Amino acid sequence: MQGEAHTFRMYDLITKKKRGGELTKEEIQYFITGCVANMIPNEQQAALLMAVWAQGMTDRETTDLTLAMAESGETMDLSSLPGVKVDKHSTGGVGDKTTLVVAPLTAAAGLTVAKMSGRGLGHTGGTIDKLESIPGFRTSLTMEEFFDGVQKNGLALMGQTGDLVPADKKLYAMRDIIAAVDSIPLIASSIMSKKLAAGTDVILLDVKMGSGAFMKTLEDAEKLAQTMVNIGEAAGKRTEALITDMNQPLGLAIGNALEVAEAAEVLRGNGPEDVREESVMLSAELLYLAGRGHRDECRRIAEETLCSGKALEKFCAMVRTQGGDDAVIRDPSKFARASVVHEVLAPWDGYIVGMAAEYIGGVSVMLGAGRDDLGDAVDPRAGILLRKKYGEQVTKGERIATLCTSKEDVVAEAEKHFLEAISVGAETPQPRKLIYARVEKDKVVRY
DSSP states (O other), X not given: OGGXXXXXXXXXXXXXXXXXXXXXXXXHHHHHXXXXXXXXXXXXXXXXXXXXXXXXXXXXXXXHHHHHHHTTSBOOOOTTSOSOBEEEEEOOOSSOOTHHHHHHHHHHTTOBEEEEEOOOBTTBOOHHHHHTTSTTOOOOOOHHHHXXXXXXXXXXXXXXXXXXXXXXXXXXXXXXXXXXXXXHHHHHHXXXXXXXXXXXXXXXXXXXXXTTSSBOSHHHHHHHHHHHHHHHHHTTOEEEEEEEEOSSOSSSEESHHHHHHHHHHHHTTOSOHHHHHHXXXXXXXXXXXXXXXXXXXXXXXXXXXXXXXXXXXXXXXHHHHTTOOTHHHHOGGGSOOOSEEEEEEOSSOXXXXXXXXXXXXXXXXXXXXXXXSTTOOOOTTOEEEESOOTTOEEOTTOEEEEEEESOGGGHHHHHHHHHHTEEEESSOOOOOOSEEEEEETTEEEEO
């Protein structure tokens, strides 16, 4: 860093980018190295990020930024682990518990799942928060424990280590406070730098689209997906994306223990149809990318593995290995219950024609299931159980949701906000797709 200090000036990089210029690989490396080493003032970091937000980046710039971020700290070497190492990443949604199904399902089907996941922030839930609602389950593992778990079960899920992609932690925090989160190059580099540093062979991206997602339109979702797929492929990773619906919550459960319980039901062959179908499709695509056969064959493998009970047993084995009590997975009624349970009754007749997923996610945060800041604590018992969803008929006075919390003083406001998030019409609305498109390198297949 010191040897390069005479070559570049942040003032010049900021000026170049704000005028629409293209940063070189060396300039991007200089910026990332300087951020991690605390040698670039916050004001200049913010200025360059805002210039990127305003002017965008070329595909080459975005790839160079991603690789520089991925190499800013430790990287995982999974070469000693057997089989094809796979990872599935979701861009974040409400009620999205598919990792809890897909990870054990694909591991039970013979793939190797060595996955690092994150915590939830805002209206979207985090896999680590969900797993930590299981009594005793440990997500803070040493690398030796992590590798041992994968060797033993073909599956381990842990929180991201502090030494992995430190550049992303710095830049994300800065983007958050300067309102520069919603930039496709910056979103793509943030996600893909962590995926590349994690060292897997195959990356499947679940890009959420709709009212409860960062990407509100199919066009934006496809652009983000294509950017990330191209980065992964350029880095030598087999990478694809599925664009999935987030115009309403996925499944019926929103909140950490509630979602684990629902995932356990799916692993038993039950549970909501949308969670089951999306989990099977994601699992089948991972099997396909790992070379297990054509897509129809991989779909059959995924369905048979789920129905056989092997995925449930794989999940229970991982829970035990990581210190958790798998009794709650085998019998979710053993999960601790919220002290306050409030039934929301419909104040109208009609059909549900809209569910503003982001606002419903916000209600779950209000109840204690999520956080507004990464340092906030979450209540694993808090959340929402939906009793009615998009397209269903409701009658005035009928139960449409159950609010679970330990904070009785927020219930009235939470109910008010929940009802405001529901739109009702006189006729049954048109059905929505669950999967909108598959994005491959330089190719989009719409469903």
